[in-house]
Structures are given as structure tokens and as C-alpha cells.
Amino acid sequence: MKLITAVVKPHRLDEIKEALQAFGVQGLTVTEASGYGRQRGHTEVYRGAEYTVDLVPKIRIEVLVEDEDAETLIDVVVKAARTGKIGDGKVWSVPVETAVRVRTGERGPDAL
Amino acid sequence: MAPAITTLAADAPALSAANTGFMLICSALVMLMTPALAFFYGGMVRVKSTLNMLMMSFISLGIVTILWVLFGFSLAFGTDSGSIIGWSSDYVGLSGIGITELWDGYTIPVYVFAVFQLMFAIITPALISGALADRVKFTAWALFITLWVTLVYFPVAHWVWGTGGWLFEMGVIDFAGGTAVHINAGAAALGVILVIGKRVGFKKDPMRPHSLPLVMLGAGLLWFGWFGFNAGSWLGNDDGVGAVMFVNTQVATAAAMLAWLAYEKIRHGSFTTLGAASGAVAGLVAITPSGGSCSPLGAIAIGAIAGLACAMAVGLKYKFGYDDSLDVVGVHLVGGVIGSLLVGLFATGGVQSKAKGLFYGGGLEQLGKQAVGVFAVLAYSLIASAVLALIIDKTMGMRVSEDDEVSGIDQVEHAETAYDFSGAGGGITGRTTATATTVPSENTKVDA
Numbered sequence: 001m002k003l004i005t006a007v008v009k010p011h012r013l014d015e016i017k018e019a020l021q022a023f024g025v026q027g028l029t030v031t032e033a034s035g036y037g038r039q040r041g042h043t044e045v046y047r048g049a050e051y052t053v054d055l056v057p058k059i060r061i062e063v064l065v066e067d068e069d070a071e072t073l074i075d076v077v078v079k080a081a082r083t084g085k086i087g088d089g090k091v092w093s094v095p096v097e098t099a100v101r102v103r104t105g106e107r108g109p110d111a112l
Numbered sequence: 113m114a115p116a117i118t119t120l121a122a123d124a125p126a127l128s129a130a131n132t133g134f135m136l137i138c139s140a141l142v143m144l145m146t147p148a149l150a151f152f153y154g155g156m157v158r159v160k161s162t163l164n165m166l167m168m169s170f171i172s173l174g175i176v177t178i179l180w181v182l183f184g185f186s187l188a189f190g191t192d193s194g195s196i197i198g199w200s201s202d203y204v205g206l207s208g209i210g211i212t213e214l215w216d217g218y219t220i221p222v223y224v225f226a227v228f229q230l231m232f233a234i235i236t237p238a239l240i241s242g243a244l245a246d247r248v249k250f251t252a253w254a255l256f257i258t259l260w261v262t263l264v265y266f267p268v269a270h271w272v273w274g275t276g277g278w279l280f281e282m283g284v285i286d287f288a289g290g291t292a293v294h295i296n297a298g299a300a301a302l303g304v305i306l307v308i309g310k311r312v313g314f315k316k317d318p319m320r321p322h323s324l325p326l327v328m329l330g331a332g333l334l335w336f337g338w339f340g341f342n343a344g345s346w347l348g349n350d351d352g353v354g355a356v357m358f359v360n361t362q363v364a365t366a367a368a369m370l371a372w373l374a375y376e377k378i379r380h381g382s383f384t385t386l387g388a389a390s391g392a393v394a395g396l397v398a399i400t401p402s403g404g405s406c407s408p409l410g411a412i413a414i415g416a417i418a419g420l421a422c423a424m425a426v427g428l429k430y431k432f433g434y435d436d437s438l439d440v441v442g443v444h445l446v447g448g449v450i451g452s453l454l455v456g457l458f459a460t461g462g463v464q465s466k467a468k469g470l471f472y473g474g475g476l477e478q479l480g481k482q483a484v485g486v487f488a489v490l491a492y493s494l495i496a497s498a499v500l501a502l503i504i505d506k507t508m509g510m511r512v513s514e515d516d517e518v519s520g521i522d523q524v525e526h527a528e529t530a531y532d533f534s535g536a537g538g539g540i541t542g543r544t545t546a547t548a549t550t551v552p553s554e555n556t557k558v559d560a
Contacts, residue, residue: 044320047387
């Protein structure tokens with residue numbers, strides 16, 4: 001199994017959700033996040049005093065998938081999240097040892 | 113305040129229902145300016161000191177009202193003594209005033225004049241509070257207001273507006289409070305912050321305004337209330353001066369807002385909401401002393417000059433290192449000085465006063481008088497306020513502890529916080545345990 005994590009622009013959430021559903025993903029976890037990449041946030045001005053706001057709002061989407069689906073799913077997420085502008089975010093995957101459905105106790109791919 | 117209307121005095125003035133009604137409405141409008149100021153300031157501070165900022169204005173409504181009735185009105189507008197201070201025992205407790213007794217040759221009752229002037233006395237110390245955001249003990253502030261209005265505001269109001277007051281007799285024009293209100297408050301703010309020092313983290317920590325919508329709401333309500341402040345200062349509208357003042361208030365404010373925004377766009381690249389709100393207030397401040405003597409075109413010039421100058425002045429605190437938290441010096445002192453001095457240039461001689469400014473063939477005489485008024489009030493208020501702050505600081509202490517300042521003055525001084533974020537998904541960390549001491553327990557019998 002793989003855990004796909006995407007940290008992306010908040011307004012792309014709906015597109016990504018729809019793309020994941022179309023792909024057949026059953027569930028996902030969404031968290032509000034903040035951070036920065038190469039663009040380093042933005043500057044705000046209050047009566048001439050400039051404040052650099054490093055951490056910009058992002059959302060973090062996490063999905064568990066079977067190994068063979070991981071690469072395709074990454075492409076699906078990237079396609080749905082892309083605006084072409086700076087700050088579009090990152091998507092990565094990591095191996096997962098096990099997963100358990102709490103309600104039934106099912107393990108591994110059955111728990112997805 | 114305007115001098116006695118001689119044309120009306122020729123025939124014995126009678127109580128005017130129209131002027132009285134107009135002035136009661138104006139008084140209510142000026143009252144609204146203090147809570148408006150509270151929101152203007154309250155939005156500009158960080159979340160943790162919102163309530164304290166609101167309360168520093170609000171408490172003035174309580175303290176100054178009582179002092180005004182007890183002795184303030186008498187000190188400011190009682191019979192002159194040595195051109196410095198007034199006193200009339202009839203005014204003590206407002207006890208010896210007949211309900212139809214008219215104010216000094218005008219067509220409104222003394223009670224109406226007293227209540228209109230009360231609202232000015234309330235907002236002036238509240239203006240000072242913006243410079244002291246985040247760091248002053250509430251009890252120290254309450255004591256400061258009490259001493260300050262007694263020793264600074266009441267005498268200065270007498271100098272500027274009281275019959276026999278030395279600046280009034282000299283011919284200094286302060287139509288609605290450029291010197292008595294704005295320079296007075298701005299200089300006091302500077303005096304106090306030089307004594308109490310900077311906020312913890314000044315120039316290091318970000319101190320962004322927590323709610324610009326509140327700032328805009330406050331500025332909008334200030335603008336609205338200011339029509340009472342300015343147009344009411346002729347104490348009636350028999351001859352249209354109040355209406356001219358209304359027009360001048362509107363156009364100067366508009367010009368100042370546009371000037372501030374233009375400066376910001378060129379200097380910093382954006383038109384900001386805080387700039388629009390601040391520019392509007394700068395224009396209102398500057399037209400306050402001058403609007404009764406200039407034309408609408410003059411008002412546009414005065415507003416634009418003030419908007420530009422105040423936008424530039426608010427940066428000075430970073431340069432000189434004094435922490436005027438919400439720019440009371442940059443907006444009220446600078447705006448008040450500009451508006452008061454520009455009377456000497458833009459007075460047409462055809463509105464409230466016969467005095468003509470430099471641009472209308474009056475030479476430099478009026479400018480000189482205005483400069484004396486500006487300097488006298490600035491110097492007295494600055495020094496007296498610094499001394500008062502020093503005395504309070506050495507006795508009861510003016511500031512909260514550094515720990516309390518960092519953790520937030522709202523909780524320490526008021527046992528409240530402005531916002532509850534626990535309902536917005538942060539329930540675990542925001543959970544509170546309630547111990548209601550006033551609610552009877554189940555075992556207590558309550559008589560219905």
C-alpha cells in the first residue's frame with residue numbers, strides 16, 4: 001500500500017475530490033495546512049509597515065491506495081491540482097506497512 | 113467654538129426649537145464618535161488586546177460624563193478668571209441652570225450647549241488611548257483620564273473656546289476642535305508614550321491589525337458622527353455656516369482619503385483599506401479647525417495636504433523609535449497642526465470669521481495667531497501629560513508586566529477575550545471549564 005499526500009492550493013480541493021472519485025477512490029482525509037515553497041509567501045502593507053507573510057494557506061489531502069494504483073493516482077491528483085502558477089504545491093507517496101478498518105478489523109487492501 | 117452671534121444679539125435671542133433640535137441631534141452624533149473610535153482602534157490591534165482597546169475609549173463615556181457635570185463644564189465654560197480657567201457655581205452639578213436659559217447670546221439652552229461640549233470632552237482623552245495600545249493598566253488609564261481632563265482638557269477648552277480664554281480673545285480660530293481636541297490629544301499621546309516606552313516586540317514582532325473590517329466600520333461611523341462635531345459647532349444654523357461646515361467636512365475628508373491612497377499606491381504599490389480609513393480620519397481632523405473659515409475648494413486643498421502629510425508622518429515612529437501604536441501622533445497631532453495652520457492661509461473672511469488668510473489678502477497675521485495657538489496647546493499638553501504619566505508610573509505603575517503584555521492584556525485586565533475560536537474546529541485546546549458562582553445549584557431553594 002502507498003500513502004499519497006498532496007499539499008495544494010485550497011481552491012483546487014473540489015477538482016481533486018472529483019478526480020479521485022472518478023478514479024474510484026473510496027475515502028480521503030483533508031487537513032488545513034500552511035507553508036511555503038520557492039515563492040516564499042507574500043508581503044502585506046499596513047500604513048507603510050511591510051509584513052512578510054511566509055506561511056500561506058494550503059490544504060493537505062491524504063489517500064491510501066494499493067501499490068499498483070499509486071503512480072496513476074499521483075498523476076490524477078497533479079492534473080487536477082495544477083493551475084500553472086507558482087505555489088501549486090507538491091504531491092508525494094510513501095510506503096505503508098499496514099492499514100486497519102476500525103469498525104470491522106479488516107486489514108491491508110481490504111481495509112481501503 | 114463660535115463667538116457670540118451679534119446680529120442675533122441685537123434683538124434679544126429667543127429659544128429656537130429648530131436650532132435646539134439640530135444641536136441635540138448633533139450632540140448624539142458626536143456621542144457616537146467615541147464608540148466609533150473604539151472600533152476604529154479596536155480593529156487595528158492584535159486579537160489579544162481588542163477588548164482593552166474598546167474599553168479604553170468606552171470608559172471615557174463614564175468618567176468624563178460624571179466629571180463634566182460635577183465641575184468640568186464650570187472649569188471650561190464658567191466665568192473667566194485670568195484668561196486661564198473658568199468657574200461658575202451655577203454650573204457645578206449643572207444645578208443652577210434654568211431649562212430655558214439660553215447659552216451666551218445663542219438660541220439654544222445652556223443644557224444643550226453643555227451636553228454638546230460634553231461629547232467633545234469625552235472623545236478627546238479616548239483619542240489618546242490609541243498610542244498606548246496593548247500595555248497600560250486599566251486602573252492607571254482610568255486615573256490618567258480623570259487627571260488629564262481636569263488639568264489639561266478643561267483648561268485648554270477654556271483657552272480656546274471660553275469667553276475670556278486667552279487664545280479665544282487673541283483671535284485664534286479653532287472652529288470645532290483642531291487645537292482643543294486633536295492637537296491636545298496628539299501631544300498628550302506623545303507625552304505619555306515617551307514616558308511609558310514601547311510595546312514588547314516593537315519593530316520586531318508582526319503587529320498586524322486583527323480586523324480591518326472593524327477599522328472600516330469605525331472610520332465610517334466616525335465620518336458620520338463628525339458631521340455633528342463640525343456642523344454643530346456653530347451652535348445653530350440660522351445663517352448657513354453650519355451647512356458650509358457640513359459641505360467642507362465631506363469634501364476635505366474625500367480629498368484626504370484620495371491623497372493618502374495615491375501616496376500609498378506610489379510609495380508601496382497598493383491601495384489599502386487601512387490607508388482609506390486613515391486618510392479619511394486625517395481629513396476629518398484637518399478640516400475640524402479650518403472648515404468654518406474656508407471655501408469648499410479650500411477644504412479640498414486642506415484635506416489633500418493633510419492626507420498626504422499624515423500618510424508620510426505615520427512612518428516617523430519607525431525612524432525615531434517612539435511607539436505610537438495606532439498613530440495618534442501621526443494622524444491627530446499632525447492633522448490638527450496642519451488644519452489649524454492652514455486657517456492662516458485659506459480663511460476667506462466670509463464664513464464664520466471676518467479674519468482673512470494669506471491667500472485671501474489677509475497677510476500673515478492670522479497665520480501667526482494660529483501658530484501661537486498650535487504651539488501653546490501642543491507644549492502645554494505634551495509637558496503636562498508626560499508629568500501626569502510619570503507620576504502615575506512612579507506610584508501605581510502605568511504598565512502591565514511584560515508577561516501579561518505578551519500573553520494578552522484582555523485576559524489580565526478584563527478577564528475576557530474578544531473571540532471564542534474553540535467552536536471553529538479547535539475545540540480540544542479551546543475547551544473551558546465553567547464555574548458559575550451566581551447560578552444557584554440544584555440543591556438551593558429559590559423563591560419564585
